[in-house]
Amino acid sequence: MTGLLAGVIPVTVGYFMARVLNRRLALPVRYPIDVDPEPAVGSGNWKPGLGIALMPIALPVAFISRATVAKAVDMWQKTEDEFPPSYSIRTGLPMPPAFRDF
Secondary structure, eight states, rough: HHHHHHHHHHHHHHHHHHHHHHHOOOOOOOOOOSSSSSOOSSSOOOOOOOHHHHHHHHHHHHHHHHHHHHHHHHHHOOOGGGGGGBBBBBTOOOOOOGGGGG
Protein backbone atom coordinates (compact mmCIF):
# COMPACT_ATOMS: atom_id res chain seq x y z
CA MET A 1 0.00 0.00 0.00
CA THR A 2 2.89 2.34 0.76
CA GLY A 3 4.38 1.72 -2.69
CA LEU A 4 1.07 2.62 -4.28
CA LEU A 5 0.91 5.89 -2.37
CA ALA A 6 4.56 6.64 -3.14
CA GLY A 7 3.90 6.09 -6.85
CA VAL A 8 0.66 8.08 -7.09
CA ILE A 9 2.29 11.35 -6.05
CA PRO A 10 4.93 11.53 -8.84
CA VAL A 11 2.44 10.29 -11.44
CA THR A 12 -0.05 13.00 -10.48
CA VAL A 13 2.57 15.75 -10.46
CA GLY A 14 3.95 14.57 -13.82
CA TYR A 15 0.48 14.44 -15.36
CA PHE A 16 -0.40 17.98 -14.32
CA MET A 17 3.02 19.31 -15.38
CA ALA A 18 2.50 17.71 -18.80
CA ARG A 19 -0.90 19.38 -19.11
CA VAL A 20 0.51 22.79 -18.19
CA LEU A 21 3.41 22.47 -20.62
CA ASN A 22 1.08 21.21 -23.35
CA ARG A 23 -1.05 24.34 -23.00
CA ARG A 24 1.91 26.73 -22.93
CA LEU A 25 4.07 25.26 -25.67
CA ALA A 26 2.98 24.68 -29.24
CA LEU A 27 5.31 22.02 -30.62
CA PRO A 28 4.48 20.99 -34.18
CA VAL A 29 5.11 17.43 -35.22
CA ARG A 30 7.96 17.24 -37.71
CA TYR A 31 7.96 14.54 -40.36
CA PRO A 32 11.00 13.45 -42.35
CA ILE A 33 11.12 14.97 -45.82
CA ASP A 34 10.70 11.68 -47.68
CA VAL A 35 7.79 10.34 -45.56
CA ASP A 36 4.15 11.16 -46.17
CA PRO A 37 2.46 12.20 -42.89
CA GLU A 38 -0.70 10.27 -43.82
CA PRO A 39 -0.02 6.53 -44.07
CA ALA A 40 -1.48 4.71 -47.04
CA VAL A 41 -4.28 2.23 -46.41
CA GLY A 42 -3.05 -1.36 -46.35
CA SER A 43 0.63 -0.41 -46.19
CA GLY A 44 1.62 -2.82 -43.41
CA ASN A 45 -0.40 -1.26 -40.61
CA TRP A 46 -1.57 -4.68 -39.44
CA LYS A 47 -1.93 -5.05 -35.69
CA PRO A 48 -2.42 -8.36 -33.85
CA GLY A 49 -5.71 -9.19 -32.21
CA LEU A 50 -6.30 -8.81 -28.49
CA GLY A 51 -5.66 -12.48 -27.73
CA ILE A 52 -2.26 -12.51 -29.43
CA ALA A 53 -1.32 -9.19 -27.86
CA LEU A 54 -2.11 -10.47 -24.34
CA MET A 55 -0.18 -13.74 -24.73
CA PRO A 56 3.14 -12.35 -23.36
CA ILE A 57 1.27 -11.41 -20.18
CA ALA A 58 -1.16 -14.31 -19.86
CA LEU A 59 1.26 -17.21 -20.47
CA PRO A 60 3.78 -16.38 -17.71
CA VAL A 61 0.97 -15.66 -15.25
CA ALA A 62 -0.69 -18.98 -16.11
CA PHE A 63 2.57 -20.95 -15.83
CA ILE A 64 3.56 -19.35 -12.52
CA SER A 65 0.07 -19.94 -11.12
CA ARG A 66 0.09 -23.56 -12.24
CA ALA A 67 3.50 -24.19 -10.68
CA THR A 68 2.41 -22.57 -7.42
CA VAL A 69 -0.76 -24.65 -7.21
CA ALA A 70 1.16 -27.84 -8.06
CA LYS A 71 3.72 -27.13 -5.35
CA ALA A 72 0.99 -26.35 -2.82
CA VAL A 73 -0.84 -29.59 -3.59
CA ASP A 74 2.41 -31.55 -3.35
CA MET A 75 3.25 -29.96 0.01
CA TRP A 76 -0.27 -30.58 1.29
CA GLN A 77 -0.03 -34.30 0.52
CA LYS A 78 3.31 -34.80 2.27
CA THR A 79 3.43 -35.98 5.86
CA GLU A 80 5.74 -34.68 8.53
CA ASP A 81 8.04 -37.70 8.16
CA GLU A 82 8.75 -36.95 4.50
CA PHE A 83 10.40 -33.59 5.25
CA PRO A 84 14.12 -33.42 6.01
CA PRO A 85 14.73 -32.01 9.49
CA SER A 86 16.18 -28.80 8.04
CA TYR A 87 12.98 -27.91 6.16
CA SER A 88 9.93 -26.09 7.42
CA ILE A 89 6.79 -28.24 7.43
CA ARG A 90 4.55 -25.29 6.54
CA THR A 91 6.44 -23.86 3.58
CA GLY A 92 8.81 -26.59 2.44
CA LEU A 93 11.64 -24.06 2.39
CA PRO A 94 14.99 -24.49 4.11
CA MET A 95 14.99 -23.16 7.67
CA PRO A 96 17.76 -20.95 9.04
CA PRO A 97 20.19 -22.92 11.24
CA ALA A 98 19.06 -21.09 14.39
CA PHE A 99 15.51 -22.47 14.09
CA ARG A 100 16.30 -26.09 13.24
CA ASP A 101 16.30 -27.30 16.84
CA PHE A 102 12.75 -26.20 17.59
